[in-house]
Amino acid sequence: MRIGKLLLNNHLSLAPMAGITNTVFRSTAREFGCALAFTEMISAEGLVRGNYRTEEYLRRIPPDYPLGVQLFGSDAAAFAEAARIAEARGADLIDVNMGCPAKKVLRTGGGALLMKDPAKVRSIIKAIRNAVSLPLTIKLRSGWGRPNAGEIAAIAEDCGVDAVILHPRTPEQGFSGKPDWSLIEKLKKSLRIPVIGNGDVKSAPDAVRMQETTGCDGVMIGRASMGNPWIFRQVLNYGDKGSRMPDIEEKRRVLMYNINMIMELFERKTAVLLTKQNISWYVRGLPGSSAFRREVSGAAGAQEIRSLIAKYFAKLAAPEAK
Ligand SMILES: Cc1cc2nc3c(=O)[nH]c(=O)nc-3n(C[C@H](O)[C@H](O)[C@H](O)COP(=O)(O)O)c2cc1C
Structure with a gap:
């Protein structure tokens, strides 16, 4: 799978998870086949201000490659400057968080709130695109009430985003109910750039089913990888006798x-x-x-x-x- 100029070993990625996906967690996922991993969400403004904790999120050990740095915020200039800093610190890709429903993030005007403001999405993506040459992705939820991920993704594609990640639950849903994978299929059919599906992939058969039923290019796994980095190997070897469980x-x-x-x-x-x-x-x-x-x-x-x-x-x- 390719995202912009980044050629990946396979179609599997590790989801950004705050407080969880540090460089050690990510390196372990990679040992078992995860091709792309992301930092947890990092405040664009925090990075620009040189906040110590924010800086810590960029730390990585050698197996932790290639790495997507996920930024959240609501100010286009801060996003652009943060992307420049991340690039200088070795990021391989920049991802914009447009899906986080946590109050702490919504209060900044960022995360899933961006999906309510297509004009802001356009200005943020343009600013980042002008600031760095790194591959650029966005991570979406389905939308507030009425799904508008397709609309936001079309703007993103138009402004030079290289792939879109969709976790098809509404922000109001949090993690309850079921993600609507049919929205991943719809998105895939409407875009030229790769689509990465995410949400409730709990096993290798789930990952295969997501790809088969939606036609998505990539599959992103989050919670199911906690204490089970083998899930990546199991997906890659699915149907093959070599796909063993860890002893x-x-x-x-x-x-x-x-x-x-x-x-x-x-x-x-x-x-x-x-x-x-x-x-x-x-x-x-x-x-x-x-x-x-x-x-x-x-x-x-x-x-x-x-x-x-x-x-x-x-x-x-x-x-x-x-
Ligand atoms: C503890 C935790 C922290 C998360 N932090 C982030 C985050 O920083 N940025 C983000 O885009 N999504 C975040 N998410 C959402 C995941 O990236 C993913 O979209 C979600 O868990 C659905 O995938 P899954 O069913 O494979 O876990 C987080 C999820 C969890 C459980």
Whole structure:
């Protein structure tokens, strides 16, 4: 799949998820076949002001390539300047968040509110397009009440956007109800540029079904990849005997990679939080996982967490030897 000048290894991407898709999470998804990943949404104005946390979102480790930097905001000049900064910091693609329904983002006039203002969409895209030569995408919801993703996407295509991502729920829906995949099909039929479908892809069969029923060029996966980076491999090998589930040793290795990298890259408080988050994802559904999670939550520090993990996985690998 190609987005502007960016040639991707396959059609799978990882969705931007605030508080989740940091460089370690993204690198793990890539190990199992995810071709394109995005930062969580970054405030365009925050980036321009040089806000420390915002800067942190741009941090990446070597496997984390190619990377889309997702910006949110409502001011065309700030978007243009933020895109320039992101380009200078090595971004491979810029994505504009036009779908976030969170109050915090709507208050800035950005996120899904942009879908109510086609003229603003036009000015923001033109400003970014003039500022950088990077591939440019937009990420949409279906629209407020009446779906107008098609209208917004047509403006975007006209102004030089290279691909459109659609999560076909309304902003009011949040994550409730079902996404209307038929809107992805409609969008695909109306545009020349690639369309990436998103929303409720929970398994390899879902990903295949989305592509087959909508004709979308790419499939973006979010929540289902938490603690399950293997989902990308499963989609790529679907129908093939090589598409195996991870065994306990692979789960342990991937969890430890995540924890070790998190502890190296993040300050202590964030590292502990992210570590516990990862542990709860990776042991979900495994025998004795609730008791294990309780033990971890009482642990004093990194070393103790590491040894609890080693003990837990050793017991899983050889249950009779405990
Ligand atoms: C915790 C969380 C954070 C999210 N943060 C963002 C974000 O920063 N930018 C964005 O465009 N979408 C964000 N989303 C939406 C996802 O990118 C995606 O559109 C949505 O989860 C539907 O895909 P899924 O069903 O595969 O998870 C977030 C979703 C979740 C669950």
